[in-house]
Amino acid sequence: MESRITIGQLAKATDTKAVTIRYYESAGLVSPVTRTEGGYRLYTDRERDRLIFIKRARLLGLSLEDVKSLLGLADDENAPCGQVDSIIHEQLERVRSRLKDLQQLERELDRLEQCCQADTVADCKIIESLSQ
Amino acid sequence: MESRITIGQLAKATDTKAVTIRYYESAGLVSPVTRTEGGYRLYTDRERDRLIFIKRARLLGLSLEDVKSLLGLADDENAPCGQVDSIIHEQLERVRSRLKDLQQLERELDRLEQCCQADTVADCKIIESLSQ
DNA sequence: ATGAAGGTTCTAGCCGCTATAGGGTCAAGC
């Protein structure tokens, strides 16, 4: 017999805020199986698993749109795996591109930080560098 | 004699969109020196320099709030340089922290990408890994 | 029956823009 839990219990079980769960619902990612007469959302283990899935995927930096696609694919055992691969692959490319940008930024900020030994803005090489 | 330019000319000169310049104005970063009778914004070299400053600072990933602080400091020759340093330093720390996160993400995504040789979702290790 | 804890919807805000609508202004050519 499956137990039904409220949004607060689901939130606790998945370390996700209740508002966020409702937001995911509005984005079409996860819905309650039913509601109480008073309108409280009720969930089962299936939704808990789904939320854990979402959480993991979000930790990989995937957009909610990508997560939604993955959930759709996961629901269909016969779906071709290629689409899953390409979502992951594209994310990897985005991450690598962002890494490059950030490494460049780090170098630049590090250089800037080194170069200022002044007391006042008048002699500050950082301000000078930004003003060129 | 200083020449006055319109927002479009300023936009071209600084490679910033006119809408963005107006947005910066609403955020208190840069204002026109005056307006035409018809209400057109007019700028001088000073504003052009200010926009170039903003652009450079934004390329370092600084928030508009930080840029605003830097502009304020840059305006005062006698301001102590320490505040400038700390804005840069904190940004460097943020960048380094983000770099760590992204490197972790890259490893994880790379691992995921390697591990799936399946045809369908039923055997897909990626989906499995996300579902645990 | 009551009160606390938790639930509901709706709206607005965050950042840094971008897009759209519906208008007004400017300078040049006729």
Add this chain to the structure above:
DNA sequence: GCTTGACCCTATAGCGGCTAGAACCTTCAT
């Protein structure tokens, strides 16, 4: 002087992924 077309104006809404708040309703233990 008039028209044209490029440019400008304000105001509003949207993006993503939440978060916060108001005003109200439900549930459950006592």
